[in-house]
Amino acid sequence: MAFDIDMIKGVYSQMAERVDQARELVGRPLTLSEKILYSHLWDGKSNKAFTRGKDYVDFAPDRIACQDATAQMALLQFMQAGKPKVAVPTTVHCDHLIQAKSGAVADLKVANATSEEVFNFLESVSNKYGIGFWKPGAGIIHQVVLENYAFPGGMMIGTDSHTVNAGGLGMLAIGVGGADAVDVMAGMAWELKFPKLIGVKLTGNISGWTSAKDVILKVAGILTVKGGTGAIVEYFGEGALNLSCTGKGTICNMGAEIGATTSTFGYDASMERYLRATDRNDVADAANEVKAHLTADPEVYAQPEKYFDEIIEIDLNTLKPHLNGPFTPDLATPVGELGLQ
Amino acid sequence: MIGSCTNSSYEDLTRAASIAKQAIDKKIKPKSDFGINPGSEQIRFTAERDGLLQIFEEVGATIFTNACGPCIGQWDRSDLKGDEKNTIVHSFNRNFSKRADGNPNTHAFVGSPEMVAAIAISGRLDFDPMNDTLINEDGEAVKLDMPLGIELPVNGFAVEDAGFIAPDEDGSGVSVKVSPTSERLQLLESFQPIENESLAGAKLLIKAQGKCTTDHISMAGPWLRFRGHLDNIANNTLIGAVNAFNQKTNFVKNQLTGEYMGVPDAQRAYKAAGIKTIVVGDHNYGEGSSREHAAMQPRHLGVAAVLVKSFARIHETNLKKQGMLGLTFVNESDYDLIKEDDTFNFVDIASFKAGQALTIEIKHADGTALTIQVNHTYNDSQIGWFRAGSALNVIKKENAA
Numbered sequence: 001m002a003f004d005i006d007m008i009k010g011v012y013s014q015m016a017e018r019v020d021q022a023r024e025l026v027g028r029p030l031t032l033s034e035k036i037l038y039s040h041l042w043d044g045k046s047n048k049a050f051t052r053g054k055d056y057v058d059f060a061p062d063r064i065a066c067q068d069a070t071a072q073m074a075l076l077q078f079m080q081a082g083k084p085k086v087a088v089p090t091t092v093h094c095d096h097l098i099q100a101k102s103g104a105v106a107d108l109k110v111a112n113a114t115s116e117e118v119f120n121f122l123e124s125v126s127n128k129y130g131i132g133f134w135k136p137g138a139g140i141i142h143q144v145v146l147e148n149y150a151f152p153g154g155m156m157i158g159t160d161s162h163t164v165n166a167g168g169l170g171m172l173a174i175g176v177g178g179a180d181a182v183d184v185m186a187g188m189a190w191e192l193k194f195p196k197l198i199g200v201k202l203t204g205n206i207s208g209w210t211s212a213k214d215v216i217l218k219v220a221g222i223l224t225v226k227g228g229t230g231a232i233v234e235y236f237g238e239g240a241l242n243l244s245c246t247g248k249g250t251i252c253n254m255g256a257e258i259g260a261t262t263s264t265f266g267y268d269a270s271m272e273r274y275l276r277a278t279d280r281n282d283v284a285d286a287a288n289e290v291k292a293h294l295t296a297d298p299e300v301y302a303q304p305e306k307y308f309d310e311i312i313e314i315d316l317n318t319l320k321p322h323l324n325g326p327f328t329p330d331l332a333t334p335v336g337e338l339g340l341q
Numbered sequence: 342m343i344g345s346c347t348n349s350s351y352e353d354l355t356r357a358a359s360i361a362k363q364a365i366d367k368k369i370k371p372k373s374d375f376g377i378n379p380g381s382e383q384i385r386f387t388a389e390r391d392g393l394l395q396i397f398e399e400v401g402a403t404i405f406t407n408a409c410g411p412c413i414g415q416w417d418r419s420d421l422k423g424d425e426k427n428t429i430v431h432s433f434n435r436n437f438s439k440r441a442d443g444n445p446n447t448h449a450f451v452g453s454p455e456m457v458a459a460i461a462i463s464g465r466l467d468f469d470p471m472n473d474t475l476i477n478e479d480g481e482a483v484k485l486d487m488p489l490g491i492e493l494p495v496n497g498f499a500v501e502d503a504g505f506i507a508p509d510e511d512g513s514g515v516s517v518k519v520s521p522t523s524e525r526l527q528l529l530e531s532f533q534p535i536e537n538e539s540l541a542g543a544k545l546l547i548k549a550q551g552k553c554t555t556d557h558i559s560m561a562g563p564w565l566r567f568r569g570h571l572d573n574i575a576n577n578t579l580i581g582a583v584n585a586f587n588q589k590t591n592f593v594k595n596q597l598t599g600e601y602m603g604v605p606d607a608q609r610a611y612k613a614a615g616i617k618t619i620v621v622g623d624h625n626y627g628e629g630s631s632r633e634h635a636a637m638q639p640r641h642l643g644v645a646a647v648l649v650k651s652f653a654r655i656h657e658t659n660l661k662k663q664g665m666l667g668l669t670f671v672n673e674s675d676y677d678l679i680k681e682d683d684t685f686n687f688v689d690i691a692s693f694k695a696g697q698a699l700t701i702e703i704k705h706a707d708g709t710a711l712t713i714q715v716n717h718t719y720n721d722s723q724i725g726w727f728r729a730g731s732a733l734n735v736i737k738k739e740n741a742a
Contacts, residue, residue, distance in 0.1 A: 121517065128513075133506040178632060321452065
């Protein structure tokens with residue numbers, strides 16, 4: 001069973017009404033990103049269509065995740081709010097304060113000794129305020145979130161730039177500073193400039209040596225490290241449907257490297273398989289009931305140029321494995337050609 | 342290196358392992374060291390059960406903790422003596438200079454887990470596994486077959502101790518563990534509101550020139566160790582900002598003594614004397630990382646206002662949240678009028694209102710004075726934060742009511 005399944009079902013129970021209202025307001029078919037944004041408005045519904053890249057809008061995220069470095073000041077501040085519990089489901093993950101040296105067993109022992117007081121603080125403050133705590137060695141925040149907490153159509157914030165990894169399960173997951181997380185934990189709204197939308201159409205299929213990683217290495221080469229600033233990147237097309245859910249996670253993860261607010265994919269069979277494999281039949285069943293709202297309206301992917309601010313098309317049949325670098329993730333070179341430069 | 346939050350799925354590990362296994366089967370001795378960073382205990386446990394980790398270990402891999410490790414610079418390398426030139430290939434997300442090991446001479450490349458495995462085995466950055474051959478231990482030219490992946494484990498995921506601790510249903514009796522003598526953690530105290538009267542006779546702490554990002558305001562690197570201890574990390578406040586009067590960093594005039602000293606030292610002297618200060622800045626002040634320390638530290642040390650040509654929006658909001666004044670010059674050129682020994686009087690702060698500029702009287706050391714107008718973007722509730730001392734103080738009051 002999934003964590004916080006009642007919260008997830010609550011989001012889905014309002015989704016149809018909110019998406020329909022938004023479609024009427026905007027006056028055209030909606031992208032997935034818009035559906036999630038409009039169904040997470042702080043005021044429930046809007047009386048105007050927002051201008052992308054311009055309007056500041058208050059949102060109500062479904063959950064929060066913090067890593068052990070950023071969680072410290074965030075939770076010290078939250079303690080000042082005088083609340084008995086966090087206002088939305090929150091987790092803390094100990095993954096940053098562990099140095100890699102000789103191997104898992106020895107390194108973890110050293111970390112537990114060196115940062116004992118920080119881990120003890122985070123565990124006790126989590127225990128007090130109703131926060132799920134993942135101890136050192138449990139895993140990296142974004143992988144643990146994908147395995148346990150991410151859900152299609154949801155909105156989450158996290159105090160780490162690679163929070164965006166959870167887009168692999170069809171949600172809008174956005175990295176924020178500690179102050180934003182504190183506000184949401186304390187029951188306040190979270191403000192974001194309504195993002196621009198970049199559509200990436202994936203045609204064909206990856207095969208052989210090419211993998212999901214090469215999709216984002218290619219996108220990074222096209223958009224560069226600043227090209228996604230202030231925008232959500234929404235992937236679609238036949239090629240997207242044929243990527244695994246975790247492959248989608250990889251692509252969304254590295255959306256941080258092009259400066260994107262976040263990246264996402266529409267709910268599909270790969271996500272259902274992943275939810276079921278990670279013991280979340282309840283989420284998969286609930287998502288299946290509102291499937292139509294967990295991806296863009298069909299008109300959008302049929303004529304994307306009408307709905308996105310920018311479109312990129314990548315043919316996965318001809319995409320080669322890439323190596324990006326050195327010193328910057330947007331210097332993309334197909335394998336075998338590095339020696340030529 | 343293979344793994345991290347970016348690429349440590351079951352599919353990734355099976356594809357990379359299918360390449361590593363060929364090194365064993367085809368008798369190719371890997372030319373590089375391997376490191377594996379599993380993304381979670383569930384993945385690690387399942388990969389071990391299914392024999393994947395053993396394959397990596399057979400080609401000499403070190404299995405690191407299920408944690409960020411080398412991907413965020415938490416890597417104590419034993420294979421290099423100093424800052425030697427070297428190349429690493431990984432399936433992580435970032436490859437900026439010094440990101441993995443702190444060495445500026447490490448050239449880092451990002452690729453898929455299977456390509457990383459192939460490159461590590463070949464020891465060549467220009468290796469193209471689709472066309473190139475490798476010479477094995479028997480002197481034969483062999484080719485690597487295509488990677489084979491399994492999307493999800495056939496026998497399901499498994500884990501013994503996932504490492505999760507659920508919180509108490511009722512946490513009211515739980516006490517939060519922070520030692521009063523800790524160097525790294527310090528419980529916060531509510532900020533006291535900045536009173537109108539304290540804004541008469543405020544001193545200039547620093548006039549920052551040029552770029553002043555949140556890294557200039559609160560430096561990263563070794564200071565990150567103190568990110569849970571406000572008073573300790575405050576010792577880096579604005580030490581990266583360039584003083585417009587001498588072009589030096591962390592070297593400002595303490596108006597109380599006339600001596601030049603570090604910014605945090607000068608500020609602590611003003612605080613001890615009960616004198617508020619203001620920071621003056623250039624364009625896009627506070628851009629960069631959104632960390633709240635850049636607003637909390639000056640606030641903690643007694644800075645009352647930040648007056649700049651323009652703000653990075655997130656930092657401006659963070660200043661408001663901490664109950665400070667974030668202000669911009671109505672006339673940008675007024676920045677040039679501010680002198681090193683200036684004193685500031687906020688003459689109409691008592692009538693601080695949304696949508697209405699504020700007036701500041703600036704007194705120079707030679708006795709002359711001038712008056713300037715400054716803009717702000719506070720709405721009514723944000724003015725409430727300022728009056729209460731911080732946004733959290735407002736929430737606290739509401740929760741107590």
